[in-house]
Amino acid sequence: MRGHFRRLVATGLERAGIRTGLRWKLSAAIALVGALVAVALSLVVHNAARVSMLDNARDLADERIMIAQRNFELSGRMNFPNTKIDDPNLPAALRDRVEAGQRATYVADRPGDVPDIWAAVPLKNGHVMSLHSGFTDRSSDILQDLDQALIIGSIAVVLGGSALGVLIGGHLSRRLRKAAVAAHQLAGGETDVRVRDAMGGVVRDETDDLASAVDAMADTLRQRIEAERRVTADIAHELRTPVTGLLTAAELLPPGRPTELVLDRAKAMRTLVEDVLEVARLDGASERAELQDIMLGEFVARRVAAKDPDVEVRIVHESEVTTDPRRLERVLFNLLANAARHGKPPIEVTVEGRVIRVRDHGPGFPEDLLAEGPSRFRTGSKDRAGHGHGLGLTIAAGQARVMGARLTFRNVRTPGTPEHLPAEGAVAVLWLPEHAPTNTGSYPMLPGSGT
Numbered sequence: 001m002r003g004h005f006r007r008l009v010a011t012g013l014e015r016a017g018i019r020t021g022l023r024w025k026l027s028a029a030i031a032l033v034g035a036l037v038a039v040a041l042s043l044v045v046h047n048a049a050r051v052s053m054l055d056n057a058r059d060l061a062d063e064r065i066m067i068a069q070r071n072f073e074l075s076g077r078m079n080f081p082n083t084k085i086d087d088p089n090l091p092a093a094l095r096d097r098v099e100a101g102q103r104a105t106y107v108a109d110r111p112g113d114v115p116d117i118w119a120a121v122p123l124k125n126g127h128v129m130s131l132h133s134g135f136t137d138r139s140s141d142i143l144q145d146l147d148q149a150l151i152i153g154s155i156a157v158v159l160g161g162s163a164l165g166v167l168i169g170g171h172l173s174r175r176l177r178k179a180a181v182a183a184h185q186l187a188g189g190e191t192d193v194r195v196r197d198a199m200g201g202v203v204r205d206e207t208d209d210l211a212s213a214v215d216a217m218a219d220t221l222r223q224r225i226e227a228e229r230r231v232t233a234d235i236a237h238e239l240r241t242p243v244t245g246l247l248t249a250a251e252l253l254p255p256g257r258p259t260e261l262v263l264d265r266a267k268a269m270r271t272l273v274e275d276v277l278e279v280a281r282l283d284g285a286s287e288r289a290e291l292q293d294i295m296l297g298e299f300v301a302r303r304v305a306a307k308d309p310d311v312e313v314r315i316v317h318e319s320e321v322t323t324d325p326r327r328l329e330r331v332l333f334n335l336l337a338n339a340a341r342h343g344k345p346p347i348e349v350t351v352e353g354r355v356i357r358v359r360d361h362g363p364g365f366p367e368d369l370l371a372e373g374p375s376r377f378r379t380g381s382k383d384r385a386g387h388g389h390g391l392g393l394t395i396a397a398g399q400a401r402v403m404g405a406r407l408t409f410r411n412v413r414t415p416g417t418p419e420h421l422p423a424e425g426a427v428a429v430l431w432l433p434e435h436a437p438t439n440t441g442s443y444p445m446l447p448g449s450g451t
Helices: 002-016 022-075 092-099 137-187 195-199 206-251 257-283 296-307 325-342 367-372 392-402
Strands: 083-085 104-108 116-122 128-134 290-295 312-317 320-323 348-352 355-359 406-411 426-431
Touching: 022 104, 022 116, 022 128, 022 137, 092 104, 092 116, 092 128, 137 195, 137 206, 195 206, 206 257, 290 296, 290 325, 296 312, 296 325, 296 348, 320 325, 325 355, 325 392, 325 426, 367 406, 392 406, 392 426
Parallel strands: 312 348
Antiparallel strands: 083 128, 104 116, 116 128, 290 320, 348 355, 355 426, 406 426
16 A cells, blocks of 8 residues: 555656655655654554553552442441442443452443543442542543653654655765766766766765676776777778778879779778778877967868868857867868768858857758767768768867867757758857867977967
8 A cells, every 4th residue: 555655656746747856765765664653653652551551540449449348348338439339320241240249340431532440349238339430630641741742752753764864865865976977977988987986985885886887887898999999990000001002003003984983992991091090099088189379260261261162151259269270170171071071052161259160051960960979980861861981070079079179060940840841951060168178188389380
């Protein structure tokens, strides 16, 4: 029954959109258990005290009826208070036992929870002498005081249990929250983070086992990723020499269409090998930015004009930034190449402060790229298909990370456009940092070594 009630409460909270923390769940559970235990103990103590008082009252009534019997048999007179001969109000059950020749006591409940105490004894002349008394006021007061003390104690137990639950739950919740933050940092690529160390604490419990398991899993994944990166880099490095030789040999072939096809494929293979090597270096987290102060709008306008004069560059707000010009150019060219390959003209570049936007008017980025970010060897959906190996945006994101910048992607939609209709363009946004990324080990370039 209680389990069904808890499920109903949890379902109601979920439907209402209420997210309860661990500390409050533990507090509520401890308070509920404490309340049940306090109520049960209060009932047991109350009943035990009441039964004990009634037994004492019955013993007292029995002693008094014996004294009254002796006085009556010696003097022949009724001189003891609250005693009667053949009382018509005598309970039938007590009368039957006395008529059977037994001295007995009896407790009769009446409205108000104040019991009547009866005692009766058979006389030699065949009559029945009985004594009728009620529960004493003093006993009633003692029982009421006991009930009040039990109520106060129960409330104290519930409040104390709730406070204890908040403390225990808060401690456990803080540890789990720290573990979650560390796990998110691991997922974000901070490989030196250890969940167990982030949690801290002296006492070892199940959360430490969970943290150790997460650290072990992260170490295993890190080792596998590093092994895959090394294999990829080694393969690309070994392919560089034969591909260079193939390109050199193709250039020696006699002019003609077959030679052009061979040269085109050989150059594409060399580009692929160089891109794979660059991705491997970026994944290895060993790259460092060479910082230099530049005027961002002027830099972007000159580089884009040299790359593709047909691309429109709009400088909304000029800004001086400290960044790596070579890597910034690499990111910019990769975004332009992706827009030209997968999107549709016109392609627009906008510089606003420290933000660079590259927009095309094609069908937009695929949903998996918007949700997960760039991924190597994924060229996009069939609606945004084209030639390439899916490494351009991956390299752009990696180079942005080295510069301390952030690269985001979104599609352009007119407000109210249904989701099943294609987008009206794709926008890649490069957010350069306000301060130079010195925490990545980057270093400034010497004066005069500009672009």
